[in-house]
Amino acid sequence: MTSLAQKLSTIVGAAFEALDLPHELGAVRVSDRPDLAQFQCNGAMAAAKLARKNPREVAQGVVDVLEDPLFISDNLSSLFYPILHNAKSGQKNANQAITMQAALFKTLEIAGPGFINFNVTDDFIAGHLSVVSGDDRLGIPQSANGETVVLDYGGMNVAKAMHVGHLRSLAIGDCLKRMMRVAGYDALGDIHMGDWGLQMGQIISAFEIAHPGWPYFDPGFEGDYPADAPFSYDELEEIYPRAAQGCKDDPERLDAARKATMELQDGRRGYLALWQHFIDLSLTDIKANIARLGVDFEIWNGEACVNYLIPEITADLAARGVTEDSEGAVVIPVVRPEDKKEMPPLLFKKSDGAATYGTTDVATIYDRIKTYPKIAKMIYETDLRQNLHFEQVFCAAEKAGYVDGIELKHIGHGTVNGPDGKPFKTREGKAMKFSDMVTAVMAKAEERLAEANLDETIGIEERGEIARMVAVATLKFTELSNQAHMDYIFDIDRMTQFEGKTGPYLLYQAVRIKSLLRKAEAQGFEAGETPHFVIGDEDRSLALLLTELPDHFEAAMKHYTPHVLCEYAYTLAQGFSSFYGNCHILSEENAGVRASRLALCALTYRQLEFVLNVLGIDIPERM
RNA sequence: GCACCCGUAGCUCAAUUGGAUAGAGUACUCGACUACGAAUCGAGCGGUUGGAGGUUCGAAUCCUCCCGGGUGCACCA
Structure with a gap:
C-alpha cells in the first residue's frame, strides 16, 4: 500500500524503463497546478538532459508507452486490483487492455517544456480509497523492523526551572519518536538530564x-x-x-x-x-x-548515569589511539580527512580530571550501543547552538569505531524570541517559566470555552479536560508547524487566537466529523467496512487529498520535519470543512452517494486522528 | 579572525529539496448561519523572494561577491 502518486510513479517509472531511462525519473507527484492536472511527472526534462534530447520528445515517448494498451496490462495489472478485479486473470486481450488503460487515466498530456500531466479516473480514485479504508495503516508502509532508535530530547537541567524553550525540544522530540514508531522502529525517548556538570x-x-x-x-x-x-x-x-x-x-x-x-x-x-x-x-x-x-520518556537517564563507565572508556579510547594529551587535558582531535574547515578537538576530560558534557555524551553513545544491540539511530533534539559540540561528539565516536552502521543525527532548533524578535522575556524581563506558559494558554482556552455556547451537559470537569486538550493542541501545533532550525517567535496573544491555522482549528474539524458520524449512526446510516466510493465534482478534491497521506509521512520521516505533517493536517481539515459546507451528507437522498460521503468523512477522521496522534495531540469528544 | 544559521506579502510562516502563474494564516474589505457545530466557509486586496552577477530549457532553492540580523569557536552545558 502506498499513496496514489506512488502507484502512478510505479507505472510511469516502468514506462521510463521501457525506454531505457532511469526508473526514478518516472516519479509522479501531486500537481502544483491543479488547474492543469491532478498529477505531474517532471522526469522527461531531466532525462532529456541526460540523453541530450529534446524534452518534449522524451515526454512524448513516455506518453506513447503509457498509451499502449498492452503496456499496463502486461506489466502492472497486479497494482490495480481494486478497480481491475473484474478482469479475469490470464485472459488478456486487446479490448480488455484498453479497458484497463482507460480505467486509469482520464487525461494524459504534455505541457510546457516537458511536463507530463495526468488526470486519473474517478473510479481509480474510488478504488484506491477503498483499499486505504481497509488498511489499518492508512496506506503507510512500514520501513523498519523493530530496530531501536534512541531519541535524546528535553535535556532539562536539574535545579533549573523549565522555560519556554523546552517546549521546542519536547514537542519535536516527542513527535519524531511517534513518527519512528509508526515507521516500525522501537523508539525510545531519553530525557538525558543535565545533572553532572x-x-x-x-x-x-x-x-x-x-x-x-x-x-x-x-x-x-x-x-x-x-x-x-x-x-x-x-x-x-x-x-x-x-x-x-x-x-x-x-x-x-x-x-x-x-x-x-x-x-x-x-x-x-x-x-x-x-x-x-x-x-x-x-x-x-x-x-x-x-x-x-502529554509527553513522556522511556529512559530517565542523566549525564551521571554513565559516570561509572568513564574509566573503562578512557582506557578504551587510549588503547584505540583516539585520545591525546593537550595542556594537561585529554582531548580527541576530530578533523575528518575530507573536512577542509578546522574543527577544535573535543575536550574529553578537563585538566583536573573532571568530566564534561563531551565525556558523558561520548560515554552515553558507548553505553547505548551496549544496552541496545539493535540500535540503528540516535537522534538528538537540542538547541541549534550545540551543533558544533555534536559534530565533535559524533566524529569522536566514529573515530573510536563505536558507531559503524549507526546513524547519528543532531536536529537543532532555533532560539525562542519574543514578538520584538529578541530572546524571549516576560514583561518583568525574566524568562517565562514553562508551567506559567501552559497555565496561561489553558486559562485562555477556558475563557474561550466559556464564551462558546457549549452543551449544558458538559460538566466542569469535562470542560477542564477540554481546555487542557485545546491548550496542548495550541502549543504543539504552533511549535511543530515551524521548521525546527528556524528561530521561533513566541507570541502568546497570537497563539491563543484559536482561529485560522491553529491546533484548535484541527480539533474543531475533527470534532465536527465525530459529531456527524455519531448522528449518522443514530439514524442508521453506515458506510460499511469496505466502502464503495462514488466520486462526484463535490467529492473529488477531498478524495484526492485523502490519497496523499503516505507521501507526507514519508517526507516528514526522510527529513525529520514534523511541520510537513502539520501542513497536511491543516490542508486536509480545510478540505473537509470546504466539503462539509458545499454538500449534503446526512441529508443526501441518494443512498449510494450518502454512504460514499459518510465514508469520506470517516476516512478523513481517521487520517486527521492519525496525524494529530503523531503530532502528540488528542481529540476531545466535543468542544 | 574562522565557521554555521537566518533574510519570502504590513505581521507570522510554507513552497514536495532545481519545476509551470511563489502559497497559507493573520490583518483589512465584501459576502454566507430555517442541511449535518460560524473556533466555519467563499471572494478580494497584498511580492523586484535583502542586493548584484553567474550556472540552464527552468533558480526563493545551486555557485561567487556584497548588505543586514543571530550564533558558535576546549577546561559552562
Missing part, C-alpha cells in the same frame, strides 16, 4: 556556605542522610542562579565549585546524598510539567 558543584558549594552544619558536608559522618531534602524545589531553583553568579564574581567560589564537582564525580557520599535530593525534587517538577503537555 559544574552546576552541581556550584549548588553543592553554595549550600555548604549557607548550611555548613548539614551532615552532607561532614566528611566523618557515617550515619544515614535524611530521606527528604531539607529544602524545597522552589528554594533549589532559586539558589542555582545565585550560585552561578557567585562563581562568576568570585574566583575562590568557582574553585570551590570545581572541587565539589570533582568530589561529587569521585563519589563523595555526602555530596551524592545531597545531589540525590536535587534529582528527586527536579524530577517531581519535570514530571508534572511534561504530564500536562
Whole structure:
C-alpha cells in the first residue's frame, strides 16, 4: 500500500524503463497546478538532459508507452486490483487492455517544456480509497523492523526551572519518536538530564556556605542522610542562579565549585546524598510539567548515569589511539580527512580530571550501543547552538569505531524570541517559566470555552479536560508547524487566537466529523467496512487529498520535519470543512452517494486522528 | 579572525529539496448561519523572494561577491 502518486510513479517509472531511462525519473507527484492536472511527472526534462534530447520528445515517448494498451496490462495489472478485479486473470486481450488503460487515466498530456500531466479516473480514485479504508495503516508502509532508535530530547537541567524553550525540544522530540514508531522502529525517548556538570558543584558549594552544619558536608559522618531534602524545589531553583553568579564574581567560589564537582564525580557520599535530593525534587517538577503537555520518556537517564563507565572508556579510547594529551587535558582531535574547515578537538576530560558534557555524551553513545544491540539511530533534539559540540561528539565516536552502521543525527532548533524578535522575556524581563506558559494558554482556552455556547451537559470537569486538550493542541501545533532550525517567535496573544491555522482549528474539524458520524449512526446510516466510493465534482478534491497521506509521512520521516505533517493536517481539515459546507451528507437522498460521503468523512477522521496522534495531540469528544 | 544559521506579502510562516502563474494564516474589505457545530466557509486586496552577477530549457532553492540580523569557536552545558 502506498499513496496514489506512488502507484502512478510505479507505472510511469516502468514506462521510463521501457525506454531505457532511469526508473526514478518516472516519479509522479501531486500537481502544483491543479488547474492543469491532478498529477505531474517532471522526469522527461531531466532525462532529456541526460540523453541530450529534446524534452518534449522524451515526454512524448513516455506518453506513447503509457498509451499502449498492452503496456499496463502486461506489466502492472497486479497494482490495480481494486478497480481491475473484474478482469479475469490470464485472459488478456486487446479490448480488455484498453479497458484497463482507460480505467486509469482520464487525461494524459504534455505541457510546457516537458511536463507530463495526468488526470486519473474517478473510479481509480474510488478504488484506491477503498483499499486505504481497509488498511489499518492508512496506506503507510512500514520501513523498519523493530530496530531501536534512541531519541535524546528535553535535556532539562536539574535545579533549573523549565522555560519556554523546552517546549521546542519536547514537542519535536516527542513527535519524531511517534513518527519512528509508526515507521516500525522501537523508539525510545531519553530525557538525558543535565545533572553532572559544574552546576552541581556550584549548588553543592553554595549550600555548604549557607548550611555548613548539614551532615552532607561532614566528611566523618557515617550515619544515614535524611530521606527528604531539607529544602524545597522552589528554594533549589532559586539558589542555582545565585550560585552561578557567585562563581562568576568570585574566583575562590568557582574553585570551590570545581572541587565539589570533582568530589561529587569521585563519589563523595555526602555530596551524592545531597545531589540525590536535587534529582528527586527536579524530577517531581519535570514530571508534572511534561504530564500536562502529554509527553513522556522511556529512559530517565542523566549525564551521571554513565559516570561509572568513564574509566573503562578512557582506557578504551587510549588503547584505540583516539585520545591525546593537550595542556594537561585529554582531548580527541576530530578533523575528518575530507573536512577542509578546522574543527577544535573535543575536550574529553578537563585538566583536573573532571568530566564534561563531551565525556558523558561520548560515554552515553558507548553505553547505548551496549544496552541496545539493535540500535540503528540516535537522534538528538537540542538547541541549534550545540551543533558544533555534536559534530565533535559524533566524529569522536566514529573515530573510536563505536558507531559503524549507526546513524547519528543532531536536529537543532532555533532560539525562542519574543514578538520584538529578541530572546524571549516576560514583561518583568525574566524568562517565562514553562508551567506559567501552559497555565496561561489553558486559562485562555477556558475563557474561550466559556464564551462558546457549549452543551449544558458538559460538566466542569469535562470542560477542564477540554481546555487542557485545546491548550496542548495550541502549543504543539504552533511549535511543530515551524521548521525546527528556524528561530521561533513566541507570541502568546497570537497563539491563543484559536482561529485560522491553529491546533484548535484541527480539533474543531475533527470534532465536527465525530459529531456527524455519531448522528449518522443514530439514524442508521453506515458506510460499511469496505466502502464503495462514488466520486462526484463535490467529492473529488477531498478524495484526492485523502490519497496523499503516505507521501507526507514519508517526507516528514526522510527529513525529520514534523511541520510537513502539520501542513497536511491543516490542508486536509480545510478540505473537509470546504466539503462539509458545499454538500449534503446526512441529508443526501441518494443512498449510494450518502454512504460514499459518510465514508469520506470517516476516512478523513481517521487520517486527521492519525496525524494529530503523531503530532502528540488528542481529540476531545466535543468542544 | 574562522565557521554555521537566518533574510519570502504590513505581521507570522510554507513552497514536495532545481519545476509551470511563489502559497497559507493573520490583518483589512465584501459576502454566507430555517442541511449535518460560524473556533466555519467563499471572494478580494497584498511580492523586484535583502542586493548584484553567474550556472540552464527552468533558480526563493545551486555557485561567487556584497548588505543586514543571530550564533558558535576546549577546561559552562
